[in-house]
Amino acid sequence: MKKTLFDKVWDAHVVDSVPDGPQILYIDKHLIHEVTSPQAFAELEQRGITLARPEKTVATADHNVPTVNQHLTIKDALSRKQVEMLTKNCKNHNVTLYGLGHEYQGIVHVIAPELGITQPGMTMVCGDSHTSTHGAFGTIAFGIGTSQVAQVFASQCLLLNKPKKMRITVNGKLNKNVLPKDVILYIIAQLGTNSGTGHFVEYAGDVFENMSMEGRMTVCNMSIEMGARGGMIAPDKTTFEYVKGKEFAPNSQEWDKKVTYWKTLPTDDGATFDTEYNFDASDILPMITYGTNPGMGIKINESIPETNDASFEKALTYMGLKKGQSLINQSINYVFIGSCTNSRIEDFRLAASHIEGKQKAGNITALIVPGSQQVAKQIKEEGLQDIFEAAGFEIRQPGCSACLGMNEDKIPAGEYCVSTSNRNFEGRQGQGVRTLLASPLTAALTAIEGKIVDVTELELV
Amino acid sequence: MEKFKKLTSTAVSLPVENVDTDQIIPARFLKATSKIGFGENLFRDWRYNSDGSKKEGFILNEEKYSGKILVAGENFGCGSSREHAAWALEDYGFKVIVSSYFADIFKGNALNNGLLPIQISSTKLTQLLTHLKENPKSELQVDLENQRLSLNEIGLDESFEIDSYKKMCLINGYDDIDFLISKKESIEAFEAQNQ
Numbered sequence A: 001m002k003k004t005l006f007d008k009v010w011d012a013h014v015v016d017s018v019p020d021g022p023q024i025l026y027i028d029k030h031l032i033h034e035v036t037s038p039q040a041f042a043e044l045e046q047r048g049i050t051l052a053r054p055e056k057t058v059a060t061a062d063h064n065v066p067t068v069n070q071h072l073t074i075k076d077a078l079s080r081k082q083v084e085m086l087t088k089n090c091k092n093h094n095v096t097l098y099g100l101g102h103e104y105q106g107i108v109h110v111i112a113p114e115l116g117i118t119q120p121g122m123t124m125v126c127g128d129s130h131t132s133t134h135g136a137f138g139t140i141a142f143g144i145g146t147s148q149v150a151q152v153f154a155s156q157c158l159l160l161n162k163p164k165k166m167r168i169t170v171n172g173k174l175n176k177n178v179l180p181k182d183v184i185l186y187i188i189a190q191l192g193t194n195s196g197t198g199h200f201v202e203y204a205g206d207v208f209e210n211m212s213m214e215g216r217m218t219v220c221n222m223s224i225e226m227g228a229r230g231g232m233i234a235p236d237k238t239t240f241e242y243v244k245g246k247e248f249a250p251n252s253q254e255w256d257k258k259v260t261y262w263k264t265l266p267t268d269d270g271a272t273f274d275t276e277y278n279f280d281a282s283d284i285l286p287m288i289t290y291g292t293n294p295g296m297g298i299k300i301n302e303s304i305p306e307t308n309d310a311s312f313e314k315a316l317t318y319m320g321l322k323k324g325q326s327l328i329n330q331s332i333n334y335v336f337i338g339s340c341t342n343s344r345i346e347d348f349r350l351a352a353s354h355i356e357g358k359q360k361a362g363n364i365t366a367l368i369v370p371g372s373q374q375v376a377k378q379i380k381e382e383g384l385q386d387i388f389e390a391a392g393f394e395i396r397q398p399g400c401s402a403c404l405g406m407n408e409d410k411i412p413a414g415e416y417c418v419s420t421s422n423r424n425f426e427g428r429q430g431q432g433v434r435t436l437l438a439s440p441l442t443a444a445l446t447a448i449e450g451k452i453v454d455v456t457e458l459e460l461v
Numbered sequence B: 001m002e003k004f005k006k007l008t009s010t011a012v013s014l015p016v017e018n019v020d021t022d023q024i025i026p027a028r029f030l031k032a033t034s035k036i037g038f039g040e041n042l043f044r045d046w047r048y049n050s051d052g053s054k055k056e057g058f059i060l061n062e063e064k065y066s067g068k069i070l071v072a073g074e075n076f077g078c079g080s081s082r083e084h085a086a087w088a089l090e091d092y093g094f095k096v097i098v099s100s101y102f103a104d105i106f107k108g109n110a111l112n113n114g115l116l117p118i119q120i121s122s123t124k125l126t127q128l129l130t131h132l133k134e135n136p137k138s139e140l141q142v143d144l145e146n147q148r149l150s151l152n153e154i155g156l157d158e159s160f161e162i163d164s165y166k167k168m169c170l171i172n173g174y175d176d177i178d179f180l181i182s183k184k185e186s187i188e189a190f191e192a193q194n195q
Helices: A005-011 A038-047 A077-092 A108-114 A129-137 A146-155 A180-191 A213-226 A237-243 A252-262 A310-319 A345-355 A373-381 A384-390 A440-449 B084-092 B104-111 B122-134 B164-172 B176-181 B184-194
Strands: A014-017 A023-026 A029-032 A057-060 A096-098 A123-126 A140-143 A157-160 A164-171 A199-204 A230-232 A275-280 A287-289 A297-299 A334-337 A365-368 A416-419 A434-437 B006-014 B069-072 B096-099 B116-119 B139-143 B148-151 B156-159
Touching: A005 A140, A005 A199, A005 A230, A014 B184, A023 B184, A029 A108, A029 A146, A038 A077, A038 A146, A057 A108, A077 A096, A108 A123, A108 A129, A108 A213, A108 A373, A123 A129, A123 A146, A129 A140, A129 A213, A129 A230, A129 A237, A140 A230, A146 A157, A146 B104, A146 B176, A157 B176, A164 A180, A180 A213, A180 A275, A180 A287, A180 A297, A199 A213, A213 A230, A213 A237, A213 A345, A237 A252, A334 A345, A334 A440, A345 A373, A345 A384, A345 A440, A373 A384, A416 A440, B006 B096, B006 B122, B069 B122, B084 B104, B096 B122, B096 B139, B104 B116, B104 B164, B122 B156
Parallel strands: A029 A057, A029 A123, A057 A096, A123 A140, A164 A199, A164 A275, A199 A230, A334 A365, A334 A416, A416 A434, B006 B069, B069 B096, B096 B116
Antiparallel strands: A014 A023, A023 A157, A287 A297, A287 A434, B006 B139, B139 B148, B148 B156
């Protein structure tokens, strides 16, 4: 039988099936963080059981950590308690922790790939919906709730019904100034926020084949924003080159065997999907969102649609925007470049290349939050830090930061923020904040101009 | 987990689409390390002004609307995987959520906490939302064993889908952990073969 990439990885991890019910899926790697794990550890303790496979679990502190003075005691008592509990739980259950101060600490979906923990053909879970990021490697990776975190702790398995399969193919040549973030924002705007519900997506076509691993991670990261459990891209030479030599990548003795297996994973010719969509790369332009879900996006030079619908109008009222309005020249006071979507070195290299020698606009507060300690180190070593600082950008320490505003990094109420993160929900970046999602290029240029500019028109070096 | 078989209750209608988990429970309330007390901050920024006073016009602040059933617009529970959203709804007193569409992770989280998500067609949902708004005393009936949701006054008698395993869990108050632990031998055999 012809199989898809998703079928191959899923089927290889089925331990058993419940008649007329779910399947027991084996989990290769379980990533945990301070916010969604404490209640799961408590569940184990209440039942008097220990972690089944601590060696398959990796922890970091990211969601709730300060992005300044990480060497000091955390000021916020509740945040401090969560981070301390993570440390204690990891110690008690023999789990590797890359906590604050560790050279590998960072956003969970940035560190696992950069350390080679994420590998093709694996099943990976984390109590965070953006776990879909790891699908960039041809991995089945998805977010789970805390009850499921406890299930994986207790058994290294989950009970799941196999999702349906969707393929989204984008072929052709991308227009200038179109980044992977624009590609995924375009897809979500075209299909809507619940189009992927019940599905696992495979992204196919030469646009994804020609993308770097970091670009593929940006795309897969936002699969959840169209409701899909996860998104995958077939592993290829780009994938193997990225993984090779990473800290926890297969060693030289295992390498050839692994690559031989990974090469069998791409979808067979003639395999079928439950749902298929095709897009032409030439139709994609730099994107920006104007509403309160990631599907409310337009090409940056388009006007806000004239939709008559109560939920749509509620969103525009919250955003302080009008139907038919263009966003070009919209004044912006805050820019955030960070999050598990866009906080990798390529994002900062690109932003820096357009900022170099310039100054941020006077009205702008611009935050640069690297995804990990390793990215922060690279920013420094490559001289990007000097460029950002000279331009008046504020460089912070790694964490989820203003993507969800759990720590102090909140944007003031009522302000607009052009953000490279993944969600523009009401209050996501702080109460009353109006988030506009965009690429690192659009974010960088907004910071320089103090307003939204039409990046489709710009000739960039 | 509490057992669930039947429920008769008034319902609260929330005709908003794409209610995301950041609205159900904003991130700043995720700092707790237990599952208790999230109901207080359910829909925090829709229920309260920043000074802590109640926002007029939000349905949970109107005394005439109450009940153990929440009826909401399509794609309920999208966004973050935070199970705190299910804990908040349950802690507030909801036992059933009715919508025409649920986000996957939320649906799983709800079921793992004895909170029943019931999916009905968008036509029936619109009918229900409108009726409940005007008739706050109307009682909905939920029969999990026969998988039916009904409201006699408007002739609503819908069947709903639920995975048979999950249905068995809810009716008996079982959870997945016990089941998975009972599969230890199969899991070890799988590991021996594959690792």
